[in-house]
Amino acid sequence: MRREMQLKLALFTPVKCALCSTLLLRPRSLAAPKPFSTSYSPWRGLQSWRASPLNEDRRWGSNGPEPLPSPQSPPYTEFEADDDPTASASSLSELGALVLSTSDPLAKSKLSHLAFSRWRRERLGIGVAKPPDRPARPSKPYLVSPKEIPAPKQSGLPLNAYMLHNLAHVELNAIDLAWDTVVRFSSHSDVLGEGFFDDFAHVADDESRHFSWCSQRLAELGFRYGDMPAHNLLWRECEKSSGDVAARLAVIPMVQEARGLDAGPRLVQKLVGFGDCRTSRVVGRIAKEEVAHVAVGVFWFMLVCEKLGRVPCTTFKDLLKEYEVELKGPFNYSARDEAGIPRAWYDESFMAKENKAEQLSEVYERLACIISMEKENSSLNTGMH
Ligand SMILES: *[C@@H]1O[C@H](CO)[C@@H](O)[C@H](O)[C@H]1NC(C)=O
Numbered sequence: 001m002r003r004e005m006q007l008k009l010a011l012f013t014p015v016k017c018a019l020c021s022t023l024l025l026r027p028r029s030l031a032a033p034k035p036f037s038t039s040y041s042p043w044r045g046l047q048s049w050r051a052s053p054l055n056e057d058r059r060w061g062s063n064g065p066e067p068l069p070s071p072q073s074p075p076y077t078e079f080e081a082d083d084d085p086t087a088s089a090s091s092l093s094e095l096g097a098l099v100l101s102t103s104d105p106l107a108k109s110k111l112s113h114l115a116f117s118r119w120r121r122e123r124l125g126i127g128v129a130k131p132p133d134r135p136a137r138p139s140k141p142y143l144v145s146p147k148e149i150p151a152p153k154q155s156g157l158p159l160n161a162y163m164l165h166n167l168a169h170v171e172l173n174a175i176d177l178a179w180d181t182v183v184r185f186s187s188h189s190d191v192l193g194e195g196f197f198d199d200f201a202h203v204a205d206d207e208s209r210h211f212s213w214c215s216q217r218l219a220e221l222g223f224r225y226g227d228m229p230a231h232n233l234l235w236r237e238c239e240k241s242s243g244d245v246a247a248r249l250a251v252i253p254m255v256q257e258a259r260g261l262d263a264g265p266r267l268v269q270k271l272v273g274f275g276d277c278r279t280s281r282v283v284g285r286i287a288k289e290e291v292a293h294v295a296v297g298v299f300w301f302m303l304v305c306e307k308l309g310r311v312p313c314t315t316f317k318d319l320l321k322e323y324e325v326e327l328k329g330p331f332n333y334s335a336r337d338e339a340g341i342p343r344a345w346y347d348e349s350f351m352a353k354e355n356k357a358e359q360l361s362e363v364y365e366r367l368a369c370i371i372s373m374e375k376e377n378s379s380l381n382t383g384m385h
């Protein structure tokens, strides 16, 4: 863990909530715990994900992820020393802006990894940069409204390639979404701390690896990214939340990426049903790794809420309302629990139950109060006699 991050965390005391015995983060300066009725426990894998070495497994081998061939010193081998496209960038946010301005998908994916590698190796600063209004995109795929996306039968792609193409599109967008978060909020690095930027650059690196697996597998099936139209919904939500870091965290990792936790395992099953086990393994691995990205989003959302003195649960719900973001099931509760999203935040029926539990505990408290008063009264009465 980087020093600054430790400092930031040192400002918060983990405390057990008296009612539900879940862990809450309380600023050390506050004497009494705030009545956050939230049940947040961070993803167990968060620390080891943060501490994990650079992941060079950018190819999908016969037995799963593996490094690219000619691994003397990847990823530097991708570019000659004097045409390193990142040479002019000297901070993390400049590197991020460069990735966002790169239109070729494979180049974007490689640059993304190069940027994260330089950040890890060279102790660069976060710096301040301005992201492009929208990330650079290739001329294909055509971006259309969701209604205009062809059905599998009309797409010219077999079902497995069709599903993989959709996933490749999500992963490419995810690279830009993560870098946009790094670059756009770089001017707030004094408040957010280095750990925030390290986490989201790391997310971008993971997504770039996922995109490279998807495009490799598409090529093996005889297709490539851009062979059918794709939608531009993902970027729209990103754009909407560009002025508010809490909104960005709520809308992108905690809603958009959390949808991947629900849909990923279903997609794996469909691909197995279709008979394409190799693609299903790629998708299964990607779905598993997405837990980290949702977890990082929840973690920083909690911290940002604390800093702003806002109650996370209601803040989350208010933001979704304000940004007109819909939560759609069916939810994968176990995956979402693992990632640390409290169930009461997104599940209406669970919310109702929790509210009932809260009302019940109030009734119990009042009862207990009356009983102790009665005891006092009877001892007083006996004393008087
Ligand atoms: C939910 O997610 C977990 C972990 O990713 C997975 O093992 C499980 O099969 C998923 N359940 C459903 C119903 O999709």
Ligand SMILES: *[C@@H]1O[C@H](CO)[C@@H](O)[C@H](O)[C@H]1NC(C)=O
Residues within 6 Å of the ligand: 370, 373, 374, 377
């Ligand atoms: C306790 O005693 C007082 C005075 O006798 C009475 O007014 C009050 O209602 C009693 N409280 C309870 C809980 O019995």
